[in-house]
Amino acid sequence: MxxxxxxxxxxxxxxxxxxxxxxxxxxxxxxxxxxxxxxxxxxxxxxxxxxxxxxxxxxxxxxxxxGVRNYQLGSRYAEQLDLAAEGRRVAREVAETCDETVHVAVLEGMDVIYIAKVDSTRAVRMVSAAGRRLPAHCTAVGKMLLASLPEEELGTRLPGPGGKPLRAMTENSITSPDELREALARIRVRGIAVEERESNPDVSCVAAPVRDSTGRVVAALSISVPTIRWNGRRCAELEALAARGAADLSARLGHRSAA
CATH class of the missing domain: 1.10.10.10 (Winged helix-like DNA-binding domain superfamily/Winged helix DNA-binding domain)
Structure with missing residues (x-):
């Protein structure tokens, strides 16, 4: 200490x-x-x-x-408590449906921090923990959160075009800032992020955005699957499930989706 x-x-x-x-x-x-x-x-x-x-x-x-700064800090703390608590509830429901590991994560700088996690009951599953921090560009939740940032804010976090390579966690990790920007642009269009063995050579993930009452993206919900259970059909199923779970969590945070 x-x-x-x-x-x-x-x-x-x-x-x-x-x-x-x-x-x-x-x-x-x-x-x-x-x-x-x-x-x-x-x-x-x-x-x-x-x-x-x-x-x-x-x-x-x-x-x-x-003074007011104490109230602002307390309010932010309360928001995080609500998000974590509701995130655990929704993650549990999603995990019960697909029996895969489900996370809810928030963005801090260029990292993601997992604030809620529910494990799969299968013998082969992703091993992680709430509170873990990972480079955002290597994860589906992180790319979803980065894609949700205003362009100006994203520019302050990412190296400029042709800039310093990003850290790699596996041989599949995106290390080029330019390539990451292109990937984020595609994620914005789809509203879903996917990563295949970019943070763990044996795991792939899908993620969807979680919004608060103002419509701001405050977190992302992901489903992680070992490679042995990953294929195109399974990916599509989990994309839909992650989107529903994220929408459910958003609704619990007060977000009203458009008709």
Whole structure:
């Protein structure tokens, strides 16, 4: 475990003081409660206020309350909890239908993070875990999520045309940024992503987008199949099932599909 940063610990200690009482504190009260030097508290409070984690109370000069940034972080945390919980429920239903491994993943930078996973009951199945991180361009869920980004945002994440090759996980991985852009364009048209042995030499996957109440793609649902059970007909069946599962999860998040 890494070393704790004293300044960060003290800043968090200050924020947690506001969980008790009426939620309003002055710098002297913070100093007394935490036993910190007055100058240290002044610097930390000033920094937290500058970042909107604390705001001055107009009717009480020298007093502070929690700022909007805490609400924004809490709301995002709540959204992720809902997505993960609902994702597990839908993934379980999809897995019961096809008896293959089902994931729900979100995008972070150029990686995907699996937030929900339900295993196949078959002896031969994909081995993974919730919380695992993989390069997005090597996975069906990742390519689905990258394809859903606005072009300008995608441009900030991918190397430019002819740029540095992307990391390969297998000999089938896409390593050319230009080739990846072409693949993403096809995925946008189809609304479904497929990868064949690009992240694991023994596994292929299909994935569909998950949308929230605003219509924004916030995750993707995938079905992973060992190569021994993979063929064109099975791929088509699982594409339809992944699309239905993703639509179900989207509906649970408040998305209303077009008629």
């Amino acid at each position: 890494g070393r704790l940063v004293p300044a960060v610990t003290r800043a968090l200690d200050i924020l947690e003081l506001f969980l008790d009482g009426d939620g309003v504190l002055s710098a002297p009260e913070i100093t007394r409660k935490l036993g910190l030097p007055r100058t240290t508290v002044h610097e930390l409070v000033t920094t937290l206020a500058a970042r909107s984690y604390l705001v001055p109370v107009p009717e009480q000069p020298g007093h502070y309350r929690l």
